[in-house]
Amino acid sequence: MELYERLEELDAGKAEMRASRILHGLGFTPAMQRKKLKDFSGGWRMRVALARPTNHLDLDACVWLEELKTFKRILVLVSHSQDFLNGVCTNIIHMHKEKLKYSTGNYDQYVKTQLELEENPMKRFHWEQDQIAHMKNYIARFGHGSAKLARQAQSKEKTLQKMMASGLMERVVSGKTLSFYFPPCGKILPPVIMVQNVSFKYTKDGPCIYNNLEFGIDLDTRVALVGPNGAGKSTLLKLLTGELLPTDGMIRKHSHVKIGHYHQHLQEQLDLDLSPLEYMMKCYPEIKEKEEMRKIIGPIWNLSDGQKCRACLAWLAWQNPHMLFLDKPTNHLDIETIDALTDAINEFEGGMMLVSHDFRLIQQVAQEIWVCEKQTITKWPGDILAYKEHLKPKLVDEEKRTPPKKLNK
Incomplete structure (x- = not known):
C-alpha cells in the first residue's frame, strides 16, 4: 500500500507523457524518442542525461532548460554559463579556500555583492598600511632626536605595537584572474x-x-x-x-x-x-x-x-x-x-x-x-x-x- 500511495503521489501514470514532453522540449521527435541511446551521438546522449546541462546543448535547448526556474523544489546545479545562471538561479554558493559562501540573487547580483563586500575591507587595509608606513617613518627619523621628538616617536611605537597585537586587516584577494591574448596577425587584403x-x-x-x-x-x-x-x-x-x-x-x-x-x-x-x-x-x-x-x-x-x-x-x-x-x-x-x-x-x-x-x-x-x-x-x-x-x-x-x-x- 505504501508503494501504491507513493506511485499515486508521483502521478506515475503520466510519467511517460511527462518524459515525452521533456524530450520534446529538448528537440527529440517521437521517432527519435523510440531509438536506442547507443544510436545517438554524444551531444544527443547528453541531452538525455543532462548530467552537465549546458556543455553539449545547443542554444534552443539552453533556452528550454531555463524553464527550470519554474521548478517548485530544490535545484542544485553547476554551470559556467553566466546567462544561464542569471536566468535560473535565486541563490549562489561560492567555493573559495575550502569554504562555502552563500548569497541570494542571481549571478550578476552575486558579483555586485562581492565587489561591495571587498570595497570596505580594502579601504581599511590601505588605511592601516598608510598609518603603519607613516609611524615607521616617524620612528626612524625622530627616535634618536630631541627629547620631545623621541617621546613622540616612542608613543607612536607603542601605538604601532598595539595595532600589530590586535591584528591587522589582510589584503582582500579577488578571485583568480587570467591574461590571455592572440598575437597580432598583420593585414591581408580582402577577399580573405x-x-x-x-x-x-x-x-x-x-x-x-x-x-x-x-x-x-x-x-x-x-x-x-x-x-x-x-x-x-x-x-x-x-x-x-x-x-x-x-x-x-x-x-x-x-x-x-x-x-x-x-x-x-x-x-x-x-x-x-x-x-x-x-x-x-x-x-x-x-x-x-x-x-x-x-x-x-x-x-x-x-x-x-x-x-x-x-x-x-x-x-x-x-x-x-x-x-x-x-x-x-x-x-x-x-x-x-x-x-x-x-x-x-x-x-x-x-x-x-x-x-x-x-x-x-x-x-x-x-x-x-x-x-x-x-x-x-x-x-x-x-x-x-x-x-x-x-x-x-x-x-x-x-x-x-x-x-x-x-x-x-
Whole structure:
C-alpha cells in the first residue's frame, strides 16, 4: 500500500507523457524518442542525461532548460554559463579556500555583492598600511632626536605595537584572474575567404546539409553561427578550413591566410606525457623559455578538462592566425577563463567565426548572427538576445499549447 500511495503521489501514470514532453522540449521527435541511446551521438546522449546541462546543448535547448526556474523544489546545479545562471538561479554558493559562501540573487547580483563586500575591507587595509608606513617613518627619523621628538616617536611605537597585537586587516584577494591574448596577425587584403555556390552532402545519397551558399568573410568579420544541433554549424567551419570539400561550388582562400580552428576534439592531439610548457616548446621550438620554475608544471594527463582546453587555446594562439574559427570554445572552461577569452577575442586583430551555446560570450564578441537552418544560412536582423527571445515562444509556449501525445508501448 505504501508503494501504491507513493506511485499515486508521483502521478506515475503520466510519467511517460511527462518524459515525452521533456524530450520534446529538448528537440527529440517521437521517432527519435523510440531509438536506442547507443544510436545517438554524444551531444544527443547528453541531452538525455543532462548530467552537465549546458556543455553539449545547443542554444534552443539552453533556452528550454531555463524553464527550470519554474521548478517548485530544490535545484542544485553547476554551470559556467553566466546567462544561464542569471536566468535560473535565486541563490549562489561560492567555493573559495575550502569554504562555502552563500548569497541570494542571481549571478550578476552575486558579483555586485562581492565587489561591495571587498570595497570596505580594502579601504581599511590601505588605511592601516598608510598609518603603519607613516609611524615607521616617524620612528626612524625622530627616535634618536630631541627629547620631545623621541617621546613622540616612542608613543607612536607603542601605538604601532598595539595595532600589530590586535591584528591587522589582510589584503582582500579577488578571485583568480587570467591574461590571455592572440598575437597580432598583420593585414591581408580582402577577399580573405569567398564561398561561391557551395553545396554539401556527407554521402552521395545522403541529405543535403547546405545548398548554394554564397558569402565572403574578411579580417573584420565577427560572426556567431547559431541554429539547432545537426544544422551544420561545425560542418561549415570544416568546409572553410578545407577539412571537408564542397560537393558542388568552390571556396577560394587568400594564399597567405592562416586559420586557427578550435574544436571540441582538439584535446585528443595533446601529448599527455608532456607538461603544457614542454608541449608548447615541442610544437614551437623557436620559443626560448628561461624561467626554470616553469618546469615544475605537471604532465598534461594530470590536468582537468578546463586546463587542457587552456593548453589548446595557447597552442592555437601561437599559430598566429588571421582567422579564428571557434567551435564551442567554452566547453569545460570556468567563468574566469571565459572572461579572459572574451577579452582576447575582442582585442584580436583578425576575423572570427564562433559556434557557442554561451549567450553572454556571443553578445560580447559577435557583431553578426548567422542562422544555420534548412540547408541555408541567413543573417539574423538583431542581436543574440533578440534571437533568444525569438526561441522562447517556439520552444516553450508551443510545447505548453500542444504537448506531444503519449507514445504507444
